Amino acid sequence: MTSKNIQSTSSLRRLPGALSILVAALALAGCAATGGAVRGTGDLGVVIERATGSVQIVENSTDTSLAQVKGLGDLSHASVVFSRDTRYAYVFGRDGGLSKVDMLTHKLVKRVIQAGNSIGGAVSTDGRILAAQNYEPGGVKLFDADTLELLADIPAVGADGKPSKVVGLADLPGQRFAYSLFEAGEIWMLDASNPRQPKVTKFHNVGKQPYDGLGSSNGRYYIAGLYGEDGLAMLDTWAKDLQVRRILPDYGKGREKQPVYKMPHLRGWAISGDYAFLPAIGHKQVLVADNRSWNQVTAVPVYGQPVFVMAEPSGRKVWVNFAFPHNDTLQVIDVPSMKVVQTLKPGKAILHMEFSPKGDEIWVSSRDENKVVVIDTQSYTTRKVLPAESPSGIFFTWRASRMGM
Amino acid sequence: MTSKNIQSTSSLRRLPGALSILVAALALAGCAATGGAVRGTGDLGVVIERATGSVQIVENSTDTSLAQVKGLGDLSHASVVFSRDTRYAYVFGRDGGLSKVDMLTHKLVKRVIQAGNSIGGAVSTDGRILAAQNYEPGGVKLFDADTLELLADIPAVGADGKPSKVVGLADLPGQRFAYSLFEAGEIWMLDASNPRQPKVTKFHNVGKQPYDGLGSSNGRYYIAGLYGEDGLAMLDTWAKDLQVRRILPDYGKGREKQPVYKMPHLRGWAISGDYAFLPAIGHKQVLVADNRSWNQVTAVPVYGQPVFVMAEPSGRKVWVNFAFPHNDTLQVIDVPSMKVVQTLKPGKAILHMEFSPKGDEIWVSSRDENKVVVIDTQSYTTRKVLPAESPSGIFFTWRASRMGM
Numbered sequence: 001m002t003s004k005n006i007q008s009t010s011s012l013r014r015l016p017g018a019l020s021i022l023v024a025a026l027a028l029a030g031c032a033a034t035g036g037a038v039r040g041t042g043d044l045g046v047v048i049e050r051a052t053g054s055v056q057i058v059e060n061s062t063d064t065s066l067a068q069v070k071g072l073g074d075l076s077h078a079s080v081v082f083s084r085d086t087r088y089a090y091v092f093g094r095d096g097g098l099s100k101v102d103m104l105t106h107k108l109v110k111r112v113i114q115a116g117n118s119i120g121g122a123v124s125t126d127g128r129i130l131a132a133q134n135y136e137p138g139g140v141k142l143f144d145a146d147t148l149e150l151l152a153d154i155p156a157v158g159a160d161g162k163p164s165k166v167v168g169l170a171d172l173p174g175q176r177f178a179y180s181l182f183e184a185g186e187i188w189m190l191d192a193s194n195p196r197q198p199k200v201t202k203f204h205n206v207g208k209q210p211y212d213g214l215g216s217s218n219g220r221y222y223i224a225g226l227y228g229e230d231g232l233a234m235l236d237t238w239a240k241d242l243q244v245r246r247i248l249p250d251y252g253k254g255r256e257k258q259p260v261y262k263m264p265h266l267r268g269w270a271i272s273g274d275y276a277f278l279p280a281i282g283h284k285q286v287l288v289a290d291n292r293s294w295n296q297v298t299a300v301p302v303y304g305q306p307v308f309v310m311a312e313p314s315g316r317k318v319w320v321n322f323a324f325p326h327n328d329t330l331q332v333i334d335v336p337s338m339k340v341v342q343t344l345k346p347g348k349a350i351l352h353m354e355f356s357p358k359g360d361e362i363w364v365s366s367r368d369e370n371k372v373v374v375i376d377t378q379s380y381t382t383r384k385v386l387p388a389e390s391p392s393g394i395f396f397t398w399r400a401s402r403m404g405m
Numbered sequence: 406m407t408s409k410n411i412q413s414t415s416s417l418r419r420l421p422g423a424l425s426i427l428v429a430a431l432a433l434a435g436c437a438a439t440g441g442a443v444r445g446t447g448d449l450g451v452v453i454e455r456a457t458g459s460v461q462i463v464e465n466s467t468d469t470s471l472a473q474v475k476g477l478g479d480l481s482h483a484s485v486v487f488s489r490d491t492r493y494a495y496v497f498g499r500d501g502g503l504s505k506v507d508m509l510t511h512k513l514v515k516r517v518i519q520a521g522n523s524i525g526g527a528v529s530t531d532g533r534i535l536a537a538q539n540y541e542p543g544g545v546k547l548f549d550a551d552t553l554e555l556l557a558d559i560p561a562v563g564a565d566g567k568p569s570k571v572v573g574l575a576d577l578p579g580q581r582f583a584y585s586l587f588e589a590g591e592i593w594m595l596d597a598s599n600p601r602q603p604k605v606t607k608f609h610n611v612g613k614q615p616y617d618g619l620g621s622s623n624g625r626y627y628i629a630g631l632y633g634e635d636g637l638a639m640l641d642t643w644a645k646d647l648q649v650r651r652i653l654p655d656y657g658k659g660r661e662k663q664p665v666y667k668m669p670h671l672r673g674w675a676i677s678g679d680y681a682f683l684p685a686i687g688h689k690q691v692l693v694a695d696n697r698s699w700n701q702v703t704a705v706p707v708y709g710q711p712v713f714v715m716a717e718p719s720g721r722k723v724w725v726n727f728a729f730p731h732n733d734t735l736q737v738i739d740v741p742s743m744k745v746v747q748t749l750k751p752g753k754a755i756l757h758m759e760f761s762p763k764g765d766e767i768w769v770s771s772r773d774e775n776k777v778v779v780i781d782t783q784s785y786t787t788r789k790v791l792p793a794e795s796p797s798g799i800f801f802t803w804r805a806s807r808m809g810m
Binding site for chain 2: 035036037038039040041042043044059060061082083084085086087088104105125126127171173174175193218219220238272273274292312313314315316335336356357358359360361378397398400401402403
């Protein structure tokens with residue numbers, strides 16, 4: 001008995017020590033396993049890996065990759081918006097998939113196939129409504145950002161009575177969205193204040209084949225680029241009598257049309273300070289418009305056909321990448337002088353660029369070299385190279401607090 | 406021996422069960438206790454409780470208070486900036502205290518007394534350097550944002566050979582800061598690219614008694630308000646030959662000077678779209694300047710002497726609060742018509758306002774009713790009222806990705 005008591009007592013005595021170690025270790029594991037990472041989300045982002053249907057979760061404080069999340073379907077064309085709290089990334093895939101990724105637990109929380117063919121989406125002013133723009137069937141769908149529940153389905157049947165592809169979807173202040181109908185040549189503005197019964201305002205005959213659009217980051221303008229003719233179509237949402245007018249109607253006039261190797265992209269970052277910086281379709285030029293008169297100020301000659309034309313958060317410089325066969329190159333335009341001041345060759349097939357929150361660095365995806373290159377925007381030196389599988393789009397969480405992104 | 410063996414074996418058998426329960430429980434406790442909350446930080450912010458030297462940590466997704474953190478000293482005047490990852494809030498207190506608050510663990514991580522009397526600070530382009538502007542002793546100090554280690558101390562001795570109070574500190578792109586010397590009437594621009602050996606560019610005779618300043622959110626301009634004379638002093642950081650010029654030189658001319666009940670505040674949100682919206686010291690007016698010519702466009706008559714004049718992220722409306730005895734009132738100016746379209750009386754002693762990330766709501770502090778009121782910016786209805794002890798400043802994390810904030 002005595003020996004037994006001693007034995008059992010001593011074996012009990014051993015418990016606390018064993019427990020404390022196990023608990024300490026497992027408590028930490030428990031955090032990661034059950035709760036996800038405890039960290040800020042202001043420096044987080046996602047990198048689209050187009051060939052593998054995966055995204056990398058990255059951070060721009062020390063420029064590292066935190067995790068890879070798979071199973072997002074066809075990301076050959078994809079765009080991303082973020083939740084109001086910047087914990088979740090919503091990925092709109094080419095196959096109509098809408099995926100909600102938790103950037104703290106590194107999990108695919110929810111995925112719905114919302115259309116047959118989609119090219120992107122936007123998020124409402126309050127961050128609570130997602131809008132997807134679809135090719136097939138053409139139209140816009142609204143979803144609850146928490147549950148991905150479908151709230152409304154707005155087909156895109158133009159005045160011609162036929163369904164159109166929807167392009168250029170952008171958020172506007174006051175729970176509104178604007179987008180363009182490619183075949184019908186129309187711009188629609190959607191008020192989602194009541195997301196189950198949105199109100200649509202339609203603008204007809206805005207121009208031939210609007211191919212993309214942007215909502216200005218100042219919340220005032222919606223501009224659609226035209227593929228079927230020169231110029232762009234602009235809606236001033238502050239005007240008393242809303243109407244769409246043509247801007248830059250003459251660019252490229254009288255010049256031979258060039259084959260277009262890749263459609264350019266428009267977004268809110270095109271408008272900076274006093275100017276709008278826009279890719280000239282089929283021409284090796286960046287068009288610069290005065291953002292009051294909307295007259296053309298100049299056209300900056302560049303190395304190739306521009307795809308993305310992005311102003312730094314400082315507004316001081318504009319970064320440009322190009323269509324094949326010039327897609328191994330980036331150029332930087334100095335805004336005061338409107339001249340190219342830097343040419344970089346960071347890798348093959350540069351598909352996208354993204355600035356850090358206040359623009360001290362720019363992240364660049366090189367699809368054909370399977371890498372993301374982080375470049376210092378002041379010195380143009382490379383800060384970091386991260387491996388990635390055929391990377392395309394890069395999106396940081398600062399977009400959640402910007403309009404037109 | 407046998408019984409002993411059984412006993413010891415069975416006592417060992419009981420361990421896993423006991424462990425698993427303990428571990429499960431303690432693992433969760435461990436997360437909260439050691440790791441803090443697992444949540445996004447894009448919707449977080451802090452409310453200054455000026456009388457108690459505390460801050461509330463709040464979130465604007467569901468408009469709730471998450472915690473109160475005490476021990477921040479004299480917050481009778483305080484301002485806040487955020488870390489690059491938006492996990493940490495840096496609180497600059499009146500007593501020269503600089504406090505680092507972890508918004509996820511709800512803890513005061515570090516606190517240093519960096520001066521005898523301070524009125525605020527700013528954070529660098531990359532979020533890694535904090536700058537504090539001090540009255541006593543007058544000057545600017547730079548700190549490492551992680552450790553709060555002092556990196557540089559730049560006294561503010563003007564051309565007059567005397568130390569000045571530093572006011573109007575603002576971040577500019579490229580790791581720069583600009584600020585004003587009250588007594589000397591100078592503007593200094595500081596390049597902190599090498600934070601231990603910052604370079605200072607000085608501008609003399611910019612005007613009498615600059616009392617506050619702003620860095621424009623487009624990253625181009627620094628503007629100092631003048632207390633000793635009419636007009637404001639402006640530095641265009643894009644100009645080839647940097648110099649400070651006077652803007653709005655004539656406002657209030659030929660009119661009787663009024664007693665100033667509270668100094669107005671300037672910040673990056675004053676410049677929106679084509680205009681800059683500025684409080685007219687001593688007059689019941691909001692001055693509107695064209696942000697290209699910097700000529701005065703109009704002066705909007707308002708209810709009292711403006712203190713904060715804040716443009717909505719949409720740029721469509723401007724919200725104004727007032728000095729005593731009109732500080733129970735808010736007015737909203739419609740930008741296209743430049744007219745007051747709304748007057749609200751949300752509480753006594755309205756000291757500050759802050760917009761949600763894309764401006765769907767505005768948070769308003771009512772010091773004398775010990776509450777924070779959350780107002781829908783579209784309908785002007787009250788969404789929520791939160792109790793707070795003598796609240797003053799309200800700051801949300803979206804500021805981390807904006808210049809001039």
